[in-house]
Amino acid sequence: MKATLIFPGITLGGWGSFGSSASSEANFMPFGLAYISAYARKEGHEIDVIDLRKLSGWDEFHAEVKKRSPGIFGISSMSMDFAAAAEAARLIKEADAFSVVVLGGVHATVATGEADKTGLFDHIITGEGEISFSRLLSDFEKSAVPERIIRGISGDIKELPYPDRGAFDYENGEAAHPWLPFMERSFVSIIAGRGCPFNCAFCQPAERMVFGDRTKIRPVADIIAELRFLRERYNFKSLLIHDDLFTIDRRQVIEFCRAYREEKFPASFTCQARTDFIVKNEDVVAEMALAGLKCFMIGFESGSQRVLDFLKKGTTVEQNLAAAKICDKHGIKIFANYMFGVPTETDDEVRQTVNFIRRIRPFQPSPCFFTPYPGTELGDYCIKNDLLLEKSETYYNRSANAQGKLKGINYAFLKAAAECSVDYPRDNSGADGGGAQGEVAVRLIRTVKSKLEGKSFVGVLKAAAGFLRRKLIYFRYGLGGSIK
Ligand code: B12
Numbered sequence: 340m341k342a343t344l345i346f347p348g349i350t351l352g353g354w355g356s357f358g359s360s361a362s363s364e365a366n367f368m369p370f371g372l373a374y375i376s377a378y379a380r381k382e383g384h385e386i387d388v389i390d391l392r393k394l395s396g397w398d399e400f401h402a403e404v405k406k407r408s409p410g411i412f413g414i415s416s417m418s419m420d421f422a423a424a425a426e427a428a429r430l431i432k433e434a435d436a437f438s439v440v441v442l443g444g445v446h447a448t449v450a451t452g453e454a455d456k457t458g459l460f461d462h463i464i465t466g467e468g469e470i471s472f473s474r475l476l477s478d479f480e481k482s483a484v485p486e487r488i489i490r491g492i493s494g495d496i497k498e499l500p501y502p503d504r505g506a507f508d509y510e511n512g513e514a515a516h517p518w519l520p521f522m523e524r525s526f527v528s529i530i531a532g533r534g535c536p537f538n539c540a541f542c543q544p545a546e547r548m549v550f551g552d553r554t555k556i557r558p559v560a561d562i563i564a565e566l567r568f569l570r571e572r573y574n575f576k577s578l579l580i581h582d583d584l585f586t587i588d589r590r591q592v593i594e595f596c597r598a599y600r601e602e603k604f605p606a607s608f609t610c611q612a613r614t615d616f617i618v619k620n621e622d623v624v625a626e627m628a629l630a631g632l633k634c635f636m637i638g639f640e641s642g643s644q645r646v647l648d649f650l651k652k653g654t655t656v657e658q659n660l661a662a663a664k665i666c667d668k669h670g671i672k673i674f675a676n677y678m679f680g681v682p683t684e685t686d687d688e689v690r691q692t693v694n695f696i697r698r699i700r701p702f703q704p705s706p707c708f709f710t711p712y713p714g715t716e717l718g719d720y721c722i723k724n725d726l727l728l729e730k731s732e733t734y735y736n737r738s739a740n741a742q743g744k745l746k747g748i749n750y751a752f753l754k755a756a757a758e759c760s761v762d763y764p765r766d767n768s769g770a771d772g773g774g775a776q777g778e779v780a781v782r783l784i785r786t787v788k789s790k791l792e793g794k795s796f797v798g799v800l801k802a803a804a805g806f807l808r809r810k811l812i813y814f815r816y817g818l819g820g821s822i823k
């Protein structure tokens with residue numbers, strides 16, 4: 340059976356952004372659809388893809404849909420892209436009312452009722468979609484009538500074919516646009532497991548609604564086989580393991596590191612880790628560094644213990660500090676995730692987070708605004724307490740310059756806090772300056788140099804004015820204590 344998969348990820352990336360913008364949002368391969376495509380092809384179906392990021396606008400989308408109408412269309416959606424997914428569905432039906440529109444993905448799973456209420460989707464598949472989407476196509480082939488809302492069947496993660504990178508023009512997209520500045524081309528990312536056993540209240544149970552209660556980890560031999568395949572096809576020089584959390588099982592991580600070294604992959608890699616894992620398993624961190632680990636992406640979340648507890652993060656501020664030191668010791672850069680605007684958070688707790696980040700000085704600080712995603716414990720808390728501000732189309736973008744999320748929060752203050760938290764000398768060129776931090780003086784000189792390089796006298800004056808403006812804003816919000 341023929342079907343078209345649609346990636347509606349234009350909310351951040353924008354129309355025409357694929358291959359032409361450097362941002363990861365413009366170029367990443369949506370794993371979910373790539374797995375669904377690979378599985379359906381393996382089952383004998385014919386799949387093609389419309390990636391909205393490659394088109395100029397809705398008119399071109401309409402024309403592409405017309406060429407395939409009537410047809411079967413499978414749309415993926417994170418919450419952030421749901422408005423685009425819904426518009427795509429509407430236009431498919433407008434092009435030909437006999438087309439079948441199937442919605443899947445995170446939003447379909449955690450907000451099934453909302454998606455259903457739109458009346459735009461003939462079928463909604465929740466959870467993992469490979470097997471169920473393929474079965475749906477087979478049902479259509481046999482003229483059977485499938486259910487409207489289908490709980491996706493979770494297959495054996497070991498049996499899944501590798502994601503269909505070809506369908507997403509991987510060479511010109513993700514492979515050519517590494518995720519972080521120090522990552523070399525060609526760049527690849529993989530998913531080594533699904534799900535997470537932890538219970539952070541801003542993330543769970545939504546995560547488990549998609550992947551089920553048991554965390555699934557691919558066998559090391561299977562991961563290494565995919566990396567061999569990727570080496571042959573893309574000759575990759577940097578790797579991102581894109582799982583929620585790759586460092587769950589110490590034995591598996593050690594086995595992976597040894598196999599990775601044995602295979603002599605010429606690529607450094609980056610993955611997620613929790614700070615409790617890092618402090619309890621420094622020997623594993625050392626193994627990882629030896630194998631080529633260049634950067635840990637870490638959810639520090641907050642500099643306040645009370646907020647960490649409220650978030651049910653299960654880590655302590657001490658662990659967070661100790662983990663940062665361990666990373667430095669082993670020359671591992673830190674991509675630090677943390678958030679402002681958590682319900683009940685006080686201004687002083689916000690300042691504690693700013694101070695914490697400026698103290699550990701990560702290579703890449705990544706502040707965001709707490710965002711109440713549907714299906715999460717804190718998402719429900721915010722609804723129950725009537726905290727949600729009206730939702731614009733980009734409400735689910737959690738960047739720290741996005742719209743506010745909750746009532747009663749001073750987002751101007753949080754924006755200043757986020758700005759202050761990243762405002763320290765650092766070298767983002769990718770040069771190795773000794774782990775996440777490098778020498779303070781060297782970093783300071785490099786930062787000032789890079790900021791002034793190529794600037795005219797007027798440019799230098801503007802930079803100085805910007806500097807003063809920022810310091811005044813910090814002063815106004817009492818963030819002065821953290822300025823060094
Ligand atoms: C890696 C990752 C990213 C990567 C890119 C992902 C990629 N290459 O696909 C990057 C960094 C770019 C990213 C960005 C964002 N992300 Co993200 N990301 C993830 C992460 C950690 C893994 C995603 C993944 O690949 N999973 C593995 C695949 C196989 O699973 P899947 O995509 O869910 O697909 C399965 C099912 O959902 C279903 N399915 C999916 N599509 C379809 C379609 C059909 C038709 C069917 C039938 C089924 C189906 O079947 C698939 C296979 O089983 C997830 C957490 C997680 N574990 O999923 C967060 C997650 C998806 N991200 C999230 C968020 C919030 C974002 C951002 C909005 C953050 C921001 N900037 O504000 C952006 C949005 C990007 C955009 N749309 O432009 C949230 C989404 C919450 C929500 N309710 O939408 C998650 C769940 C993390 C979290 N707990 O907060 N992300």
Ligand code: SF4
Pocket residue numbers: 535536537538539542543546583584613638
């Ligand atoms: S935030 Fe990270 S550690 Fe916490 S439950 Fe989600 S994926 Fe797991």
